[in-house]
Amino acid sequence: MYKGERMVLRFSRGQRVAHWALAVSFFVLLFSGLTLMIPSLAPLAKGGVARMIHRVFAVVFMLVPVYYALADRKGLQALITESFRYDRDDLLWLLRMPRYFFGRVKGMPPQGRLNAGEKIHHALIILTFITISLTGLVLWFGKGNLSQNEFLGMVMLHDIAMYIMVILTIGHLYFTFVYGALQGMVTGYVNEKYAALEHAKWLASIKAEKTADGKLPQSKSA
Amino acid sequence: MTKQFGFLMDTSLCVECQACRVACQMQNQLPHNRTLIRFRFQETGSYPAVTNHITRITCMHCQLAPCVKICPTGALVKGENTLTYLAPERCSGCGYCAQICPFKVPQALDNRSYKCMACRELVEEGKEPVCVSTCIANALKFGERAELLKSAEKRVAALQKTFPNAQIYGREQMGGLGMLLILRDDPAVYGLPVAPRAAGELAFWKDSLQPTGFKLVGAALLATGASYAIASRNHRRELSEE
Structure with a gap:
């Protein structure tokens, strides 16, 4: 798609490892969890195998x-603060989102x-991550020791967070x-x-850093 | 629909021998520390006027069984005779049945659920479950629920001469229990819930939330799948315009 251009570092190693660890564990959790939701997958849940996998992941x-x-404390801080901070351009961008959805940047x-x-994606992932984990x-x-209402409240929240995460992931893969x-x-x-x-x-902002110290530290040739 | 079958336990006749428990363990080939029949004992009054109340903690075979509704693997099913069967080979041990049962009967241990299996093979051959055929005190009966109710009414009428609070438990609870109990006193004395219920959220979760969630996921897949070719062509066109 893009050829012969210079490359700039967008994702640090820590960010990439975190991304892929989250992605892999998410899909394993999704499919091991679906064995309790899709009747035809139920045989895979037999004897607690799916539950063991679900807990490990x-x-x-x-x-x-x-x-x-x-690995990257500043990266995590930036992710959290950037995900919940929207400027005027961001709001305008969201208004024009349908263009972007159809491939017009x-x-x-x-x-x-x-x-x-991406900010909305991250913000919702952070919120659903907390919900689904807790x-x-x-x-x-609490297995076996929850009241009917506590149990139902927890499984329903767990489910809702899962649906939101799946829909976000579909959008994420699409873009x-x-x-x-x-x-x-993959490469960063x-x-x-x-x-x-x-x-x-x-x-x-990266170019501004470059002019300050004379070179572009985050770049390499393609 | 075939007739409703069920059990009747006359708690006033039970002699606490626990032969039913042992017979059940043998029938279902359970180790000594796993049982589908537990007991609850409660003494009321003070010496010398003491009454000992006993009841079994065992599947109540609810007509509207929340465990059957919640079971994600189809291990819990209603038989045509309305008894609640468990197929352990289909069970994942998720423990949802243990969480939802208003009587706290099923136990999730060893990656499976433990609850009364209603001696399915015997019952379908027209025989009695082993706990019933074993009972030395004739405290347990098995048969058509309507017949059991009739005989329970007679027995309660007799008991009421001595125990004015004597009553049948399970006539209406959970749509009518397949395990009817003759009690000498109020259910609360036996540790039984007077008005057991399945939280309404159960039906909402299984019948509304889950299908809606799946539909939304399907809609997201459709929308992205249908737009993908157009969107990537638009993007390639913008790049080549440079």
């Missing part, structure tokens, strides 16, 4: 923010390292493949032309 899933904090307001859609822990450690963004999360580097098109304000 729940631990991996919940340790991702811990890993992220240890030109004419969209300039964006920072995260576009407004309700999951209650269901795990990844429409805009060819997979490589950025994005094409400078891509950055100019999709994250103009972020690219400008």
Whole structure:
């Protein structure tokens, strides 16, 4: 898609490891959990195998923010603050979101390292992550000792968080493949032309760093 | 629909021998520390006027069984005779039945659920469940629920001469229980819920929330699947315009 351009670092190693650990554990949790929701998958849940897998990967899933904090504390802080802070361009971007949905990035307001859609995605993932983790822990450690209402409240919240996460993931995969963004999360580097098109304000801030100390530290040649 | 079958336990006749429990363990090949029949004992009054109340903690075979509704693997099913059967080989041990049962009967242990299996093979051959055929005190009966209710009414009328609070438990609870109990006193004395219920949220969860969630996920897949070709073509066109 983009050829012969210089590359800029968008995702640190810690961010990429955290992303993929979360992604893999999420899908394992999803499919092991679906054995209790889709009757034709029920035989896979027999004897508690799916539950064992679900619990092992729940631990991996919940340790991702811990890993992220240890590997890249500033990255985690930036992720959280950026995800909940929206400027005027972000709001305009959201208004024009239908254009972006259909593959038109030109004419969209300039964006920072995260576009407004990614911010909403991250913000909802953070909220549902907390919900699904806490309700999951209650269901795990409270098993057999919850009242009817406590139990139903927990499973319903766990379910709702799951549906939101699945829908967000579908959207996330859609935009990844429409805009060819997979490589950025694999190597950490994005094409400078891509950055100019999709994250103009972020690219400008990196360029400003460059003029301050004479070189562009986050870049390499493609 | 075939007739409703059920059990009748006359708690005033039970001699606490626990032969039913042992017979059940043998029938279902359970280890000594796993049982589908537990007991609750309660003494009321003070010496010398003491009454000992006993009841079994065992599946009540609710007509409207929340365990059957909640079971995600189909291990819990209603038989045509309205008894609640458990197929352990289909059970995942999730413990949802233990959480939802208003009588706190099923136990989730060893990655499966433990609850009365109503001696399915015997019953379908026209025989009695082993707890009933074993009972030395004739405290347990098995048969058509309507017949059991009739005989329970007679027995309660007789008991009421000595125990004015004597009553049948299970006539209406949970749509009518398949395990009818003759009690000498109020249900609360026996530790039984007077008005057991399945939380309404159960039906909301299974009948509304889950289907809606699946529909929304399906809609998201459709919307992205249908737009993908257009969106990626638009994007490639914008890139080549440079």
